[in-house]
Amino acid sequence: MAEANALTIGALPTDGHAWRIDWFGEIAFPNRMIRRKQPSVLLHLSRVIDERYREDHSALLNPESTFVTKQRKVWVSVGTLPLLRIGDIWRDGLLETTPDYEFESFSNLDIGSETVSLIKAGLNLEENGFLLPRGEHPWHMQATQSYCLMIDLPSERRMIIPCIELIRFYFGSSSNLLTKLFLPPLNRDALYSKAHHSKINGQLSMALAEGISGASAADIGRMHMDSTAWRSAVNVGTSLLKASVSNQEIHPQAHFPFEGVTTLTASGKWLSFSGQPRATFLVYSLRSCSHPFPFRSLRYDVKDRRVASADTTSPIDASKPRLVKPARRSSDRQLVEEDASGKLTRQARPVWAAQRFTDLTTKTIWKNKILAAPRSGAILVAGSTSETNAAVGDVGSDRRVRSVDLQIKTKDESKFPVPDFLKDIVDDLKALKEWKLELLTESSEDGWTIPITVSSDDEGEIDLDLFFAVGEHQLRERRVAALSAINNSTNITIIVTEADPPYSKLYLMDEEHESSLPDMLQRATADFISRDREAKSEAISTRILLLLENN
Numbered sequence: 001m002a003e004a005n006a007l008t009i010g011a012l013p014t015d016g017h018a019w020r021i022d023w024f025g026e027i028a029f030p031n032r033m034i035r036r037k038q039p040s041v042l043l044h045l046s047r048v049i050d051e052r053y054r055e056d057h058s059a060l061l062n063p064e065s066t067f068v069t070k071q072r073k074v075w076v077s078v079g080t081l082p083l084l085r086i087g088d089i090w091r092d093g094l095l096e097t098t099p100d101y102e103f104e105s106f107s108n109l110d111i112g113s114e115t116v117s118l119i120k121a122g123l124n125l126e127e128n129g130f131l132l133p134r135g136e137h138p139w140h141m142q143a144t145q146s147y148c149l150m151i152d153l154p155s156e157r158r159m160i161i162p163c164i165e166l167i168r169f170y171f172g173s174s175s176n177l178l179t180k181l182f183l184p185p186l187n188r189d190a191l192y193s194k195a196h197h198s199k200i201n202g203q204l205s206m207a208l209a210e211g212i213s214g215a216s217a218a219d220i221g222r223m224h225m226d227s228t229a230w231r232s233a234v235n236v237g238t239s240l241l242k243a244s245v246s247n248q249e250i251h252p253q254a255h256f257p258f259e260g261v262t263t264l265t266a267s268g269k270w271l272s273f274s275g276q277p278r279a280t281f282l283v284y285s286l287r288s289c290s291h292p293f294p295f296r297s298l299r300y301d302v303k304d305r306r307v308a309s310a311d312t313t314s315p316i317d318a319s320k321p322r323l324v325k326p327a328r329r330s331s332d333r334q335l336v337e338e339d340a341s342g343k344l345t346r347q348a349r350p351v352w353a354a355q356r357f358t359d360l361t362t363k364t365i366w367k368n369k370i371l372a373a374p375r376s377g378a379i380l381v382a383g384s385t386s387e388t389n390a391a392v393g394d395v396g397s398d399r400r401v402r403s404v405d406l407q408i409k410t411k412d413e414s415k416f417p418v419p420d421f422l423k424d425i426v427d428d429l430k431a432l433k434e435w436k437l438e439l440l441t442e443s444s445e446d447g448w449t450i451p452i453t454v455s456s457d458d459e460g461e462i463d464l465d466l467f468f469a470v471g472e473h474q475l476r477e478r479r480v481a482a483l484s485a486i487n488n489s490t491n492i493t494i495i496v497t498e499a500d501p502p503y504s505k506l507y508l509m510d511e512e513h514e515s516s517l518p519d520m521l522q523r524a525t526a527d528f529i530s531r532d533r534e535a536k537s538e539a540i541s542t543r544i545l546l547l548l549e550n551n
Contacts, residue, residue, distance in 0.1 A: 007349065007390055007404070008093035009083070010334045011043075011074045018048040018091050020066050021084060022139035023121075024164035025146060026249040027182065027240060030075040034338045038393030039182050039240075040075040041164065044142055047072075048089060057099035060087070061269055068138045077337060078182045079175030079392030081168045082351045082406045087267065087284035093334070101284060105265045106159060111291070112259045115152045120145055121162070129274045131160060132282060136271050146251045147239075153281075159264075161283040163254035167236055169286040169356065170257050174213040175392040175406040177220070182252075184237025188224075192300075195224050201453065202296030203518050210303040213348065214367050215407035217300040218293060218360055222257060225294035229257035262291035263358075290358045297364040297450070299440075299517065336389045339396035340403035344388065346395075347402060350409040364443055364450045371430065371437040371483070416447025421502045422481050428539045429485060429494070440482040440493070440517055449479035452497060453525045463529045468498070480524065482517060484509075485544060492544055493517070495524040503528055504540065506547055 013019050025042030029035060046066035052059040059065050076084065089096045109115075122144025124130050131150070132140055140146070147163040172178055180190055195206040204221050208214065222229045232255045239253035266283045273279035340346075355361055390404045418426050429437050441450045454466050454477055467475035478498040485492045491509040496502050505524050538546070 007335045008333065009076065009080065009090070010093060010336045010389070011076045012090050012093045013045070013047075013072065013074075014092045016092060018053075018089050018096060019045045019072070020048055020060065020139075021086050021088050021090070022046050022066070022068070022071060023086060023143050023146070024084075024162055025073070025143040026251055027078070028075075028250060031337070034397070034399075035077070037339045037396040038077045038079055038179060038391075040077050040337065041081070042143075043074050043076050043084070044139065045072045045074065045090075046070070046139065053089070053097075053099070057097075057101065060089075060099055061101060063136065063138050066139075071139075071142060073142070075337060077392050079179050079406065080335065081164070081178055082172045082175065082408055084168070085285040086162065086165060098285075099267070101267050101269055102281075103265070103267050103287075104281060105263060106153070106281075107263045109151060109153075109159075109262050109264060110260075111151070111256050111262060116256065117150050118163075118253060118255075119148055119150045119160070121148055125273070131158070131271075131273060131280055133271060133273075137269065137282065143251075145249055147253045149254065149256070156276075157279050157281070159266075159281045159283060161266075161286065163252055165283060165285060166254040166256070167252065169289075171219055171233060171236075173216040173219050173408045175404070176211050176213060177216040179393055181233055181236040182240065184234075184241055186234050186237055191220050192224065197225065197295065198518060201518065201522075203299065204295040204297070205299045205518070207301045208303065211405075212302070213405055213407045214300060214302050215409060217298055217367070218357070218365060219257075221295055221298050221300075222293050226258060228255075228259055231255070232257040258291050260291060262289055264289055286356075287354070288356055288358055292359045293357065293363065295363070298366075300365075300367050302367060334389045335404070336391050336401060338389070338391050338399055338401050340391040340393065340401045341397055341399055342395035343398070344400070344402040347390075347404050349390075349404050349406050351406050353408050353410065355410050356408070364445070366441045366443040366450055368438050368440050368442065371426070371439055410444065419446060419448055419479065419481075419498075421479075421498045421500075422448060422496055425494070425496055425502065425504065425540050426483075428541050429483065432485065432541050432544070434487055436484075436486040438484045438486070440484055441480070446479070449481045449498070451477040452480045452528075453522050465529065466525070480521065482521060490548065492547065493520050494540060495520060497524065497528050499528075506540075506543055508547060 021043055023044040025044055027039050027041055030040055046068045048066050050059050050062065050065035053065065085098065087101055088098050121132055121140050134141055149161045149163060149166060151159040153159055171181055180186055190209055191212055192206045192208050197204045204225065206221065206224065208217060223233050235255060236252050240250050243250040265287045267285050267287060268281055268283040270278040271280040271282055388400050388402050390402045392404060392406060395403050439448065442448065443450050452466055454462060466478055468478055470476050480498065481496045483494045485494065493507045493509055494504060496504045505527055507520055
């Protein structure tokens, strides 16, 4: 999390001491004067007094390791949740360490209505004792009305997950997605549109709504495909509305976004119950979940929302379009609890983390990526480089506060080099003038390509030429890249298959086929298999011009 945490969280203590996040409390708008566009969650913090935690994290399992009788409460915007986990240690607004406490893996958990129940943190189970006994876990005592999920384990044991932690884990892929959940009602149009799932190859295609990050594409894809996931997402806001009507403290409820078998890994603490040791595992932070996503691959489009800065250093020609150059990222120092300005360019901030969902490690997720745009004669307006603060959530003020979207990332996709087999073609395409170039297969694996579509023929056989030998007894699928070149009404799709030399095909698109990339990929694979590999010595740019002449 180091890069995102270059943004100091201004609401956290800055007294030089180490502070532990003990619990997530209620949801509210604590200061409507400066914060109207984003609700906040009340964090319960205690100062760490046992310095042995630096060498031995297990010291923090002792209730006397922190000054829990003098807990401090601070309000932090819900969009900050991608950075926050129970048990993490913060110092001067920066994350210092993420202890594992007791790290456990629970295999073959059956998630369903008969095994999972909604409880409150202060529950005395059938008058046999508190599930979270104060003597072993005093850190939640100021929020006993907060909700948790309880999962039955074998041998009359149980796992308990705070509901906000469940929301953070399953829906905390970006600040903007979290904001939608906590500001009901939740509408599908606010998240995505044009969703299509192919029953033939299992690919899901969708267009993400304006302001929604590709980091949340898989989460939103599950919400589209699985009604349980959608109900789970909607329930977050619904539970907030119900609590507000009854004039109670507002604590969100949450449910798993799926039903079925999964393996969960988590950091937390074992607690006793009714004289039985290690009877209840209290989850501080979920680390991974193995339940499969309901698609085999995912392709998404994103819409960038760019807000022009009012700060300019040169006269503006109103007759020409304006392109705004954002201020230097390093100038945004602190994440503050205020509404951001609509006059500063919004920025995305990566939160680097391990893959949360093991199923996605074997599935391809990719998006369209602009490689070059036609020249427009636009004026470049430099944004101010003076220091600004940052805030999550929608814009709604004139303060000098930049809007940021915290996004969970598993790799630094911006640093992926162009694959060797694709370099010459990309360089040639970039030399085209007045053409908009777009990469249609940007993936989290290498940033540029996806595996070739592998399917069997009528007799059930698979052509081995779709694979590369990577060892004496190992094969891997060839990679394929799809790019589009657009000039006025002309739209050409170029599909390049990994080979020596690379195999490329050009397809002239029309309105009827404009969104049929999966069909184009399958067609290109069929051409590759059928040995339609006539020698083409001309460069791609030359072939594009020839294609236009012939049509």
